[in-house]
Amino acid sequence: MIRAMAFRNLQEVARFVITLGVALILGAIIIQLSGREASAAYRALFESALGSRLALADSLAVSTPLILTGLATAVAFRTGVFNVGVEGSLYMGAFAAAWVGFTWPNTPSGLLIPAAILAGGLAGSLWGLIPGTLKAWLDVDEIVTTIMMNYIAVSFTSYLVNYPFAVPGLANAMSPMVPSSIHLPRLLPPSQLHAGFILALLCALGVGVLFSRTTWGFEFNLQGSNPIFARWAGVRSPRVILTAMGLSGFLGGLAGAFQILGVHYRFIANFSPGYGYDGIAIALLGRTTAFGTLVGALLFGALRNGASGLELFAGIPLELVRILEAVIILMVTAEATIRLKGKKIPISVEREG
């Protein structure tokens, strides 16, 4: 039995490596076609992603929000809720954390930091609960609502820093700075790696435990793998969907809060390059497991960070790394499709009449 499980894990690893390998090969072809040396490009990529302590630290810093948005997405997908609204939760969480910071600047940091983080999480959570409620009680399609909620969150936070919380004399749409007492400590200066990374790792651990050892996780799995059976078994589906959406939003909110408290120190309109959407690809790459999502986020972080070096040293535009990412995403979805086709479920047997 243990051997069977080890074999399955081995398969998962093999799948991951093959996906990455094929993406790298396709990427190499594209780089060669664009008239550059693929091997040199990859060397530059590797160097600037993992080549030194500083490079590594920067990669981890880039990974930090991705770990959290990946986990947020994984929690929802597990439950069969296609929450693509993590981006919106991230914006709401980011603003809430900044707001706590610049509103009570003189509170002792021992109180202020937890308060700001919690505010970020809760804001994200509430944002997720709106489409969650619509889905749970009225069966409104969550993909549509969560996408719309993203637009609302981005525009609403932008409005907030442009009008009610506008800083006089500042051209850009930004909130006031948060006090330095609330900054998350940097782990390896001058790298941007901050304590939020450790907290993100703890979240991954927590989600892992949640999935495998709690009744909540059990309900997520049951609801996600067969919602009809879940109802027959007595699972209170609306409540489970709400829990998942609330938790998903919470993690998304944390991602936003950490970016503010660890990197930007103020809320900036449109600050996210799409961390919430990256979380979707990462969660899928990680098969919606906590560990897989963590690995996927670290990989994406390294790629992103390496991309800057690629441009600097190999003269390869950033867009090529984006293409590499896109190829990975393509591989993940293609592989998922192949798996679904291979798994034929013998339903016809039952439906004789």
Place this chain on the structure above:
Amino acid sequence: MAYLEMRGITKRFPGVIANDHVDFSVEEGEIHALVGENGAGKTTLMRILYGLESPDEGIIRLGGRAVRIPNPQAAIRLGIGMVHQHFQLVPSFTALENIVLNREPRRGPLLDRQHARCALETLIERLGLEVDLGARISELSVGERQRVEILKLLYRNARLIILDEPTTVLTPQETHALFAMLRRLKEEGRTIIFISHRLSEVMEIADRVTVLRRGRVVGVRSVASTDERELARMMVGEVAAIARQACRSLENAPPALIVRDVTLAEIPGRLSLKGLSFEVRRGEILGVAGVEGNGQQELVELLAGLRFPQKGQILLDGKDITFMDVRGRRRHGLAVIPPDRLQEGLSLPAPVWANLIATRYHLPPFSHLGLLNRALIRSYAAQLIQKFEVMVPSIDAPALALSGGNLQRLIIAREVSTPPRVLIAAHPTRGLDMRATQAIRKLLLELAGQGTAVLLISTDIDELLALSDRLLVLHRGEIVGFLPISQADPESLGLLMAGRRLERRG
């Protein structure tokens, strides 16, 4: 020489033989009825003929030539058409567009509506049909949609038309119109295979009848030389007299489940239930007979707590559970073997252990303060699969890896691991082989022996007669009769199921 000849057709599914060396032949220009209970193999046989399934053994001859039908396109080329129980029309297209779909007369890249309309109108006129060609499918009634389906076949020039239970969805008036059309098609020399289990309709429309039971042909009759009683007996079979436990005295046993005048409104895709009243005593097996789709699904959903009645009351051991949810009912000792094993009874991607505790993971000792006790759950799961002889590769394997019989054992193991007060068993042996069937039946009898009240819902009359103490018959959401087992025989039961009220015998 018969027009269509299917010889020695055998089709096996995992754990089930759907067709067991079936010989089936149809003469040109006749209306041939194919009858049998649910699961008798009618649909499988016709799916083979239409190229949707490939037979494991057997040959098909059409017009004297051996043919191979690997897919529906091939069937259509041979002039075979099929109207499925679930219509295959594009709701947003008009009737005309659906009919010519894939065979469009074209003018350049565009659909030549004029030409299509012309061709169809002559067809419609000849058959005396009423079809609004310009209406969208979504605007049409079920009867009209069926006519569109048939027109689709005629437009493709089908000579042999298969109708899979065409009347189940129709009102009596629509059925009448359908039959009139079938007669005209017959006059044109077309051949029709009519799948049904409504014997009165078979007697009315068919020339000959082939009866299937448990995947085998029981006999072929010409309608002129048979009657409903004989057909019912053939369909249902002589009952193997498996002696129940010597007539247990249930007269004094208290009722465990009481259903009082319960009414459930119709929702899309579901029947309504009208004024159901019955009770099941402790230790009693009450059989619910009826042709599938006459309210069984709704009844199970109602009792399981998935839907709530508009009127009436449900009592479990004296406690009113009418508006209690699934979890509450289960806590009060209700267990359910759902009708659709793969959808309602299990999560196929989930591991075996999770399926085994899916109804009680939230209770001690399986979890405490939201944390699962994994070690205990694993040993509990291992115990259950051993006790109920479920063959699994490992308790971590997904349920997907199990065969049909083992999936059902898994469900039953979960539901009866602690003997319930009331067990709702819907189609507990459907599609299972003999060995698994016998084991499950034995288990149900044992449970009743221990005092569980069992409501056994089945379309298998053998099963109902072998296990039940009493029978009730459902027809279109109503109870049309109660029978003590001593007075139940396949013949009268078959007639009741077909909607005939029992005439009182002297």
